[in-house]
Amino acid sequence: KAGVTQTPRYLIKTRGQQVTLSCSPISGHRSVSWYQQTPGQGLQFLFEYFSETQRNKGNFPGRFSGRQFSNSRSEMNVSTLELGDSALYLCASRTTDSGANVLTFGAGSRLTVL
């Protein structure tokens, strides 16, 4: 069974640009969550999507957005990049069966903003 796949793995952008990150969940997993990981703040929850609908949202500005497609693949977008957006962005999927509380993470997309 293929794991959670995130692309691209590494990217470098400059301030003011925008970026789109992609996440393909485990087959059959309909929930996809996004997290931002930085050394200073640890893991911060961005948002969760289920069946193409955003179900939960963390405390991030509107520059951070996401969507989910009918095949459960998800994208997140960050517009008008700032230096502080440099981070590892992690995607996680989970089943919605019983025992639906364990997250399976992708390897992450490491974004550097110059």
Place this chain on the structure above:
Amino acid sequence: AQSVAQPEDQVNVAEGNPLTVKCTYSVSGNPYLFWYVQYPNRGLQFLLKYITGDNLVKGSYGFEAEFNKSQTSFHLKKPSALVSDSALYFCACLSGGSYIPTFGRGTSLIVHP
């Protein structure tokens, strides 16, 4: 609201010695508790969880964790550390009805040969 504290940024232990990585939590209602591990340049990997039942939970790679309700703790343990256990360890909790876990800030475990 739920919160998780990992009081140690870093834990150092010699190979072969027992290790403990500490975690305390605050949650309303009964907690669901988790440990994840992150190796360099990788995502988080699930180790073990406590939902209900036996307070001692066994997980992957020989790790176990003990749920202590009175001390609101869920410490991760291993009887004999390996150099390959060196990684970043995250504790997480869920309260009933929520599917969004709160993570601790992580503890870097360094096992010295």
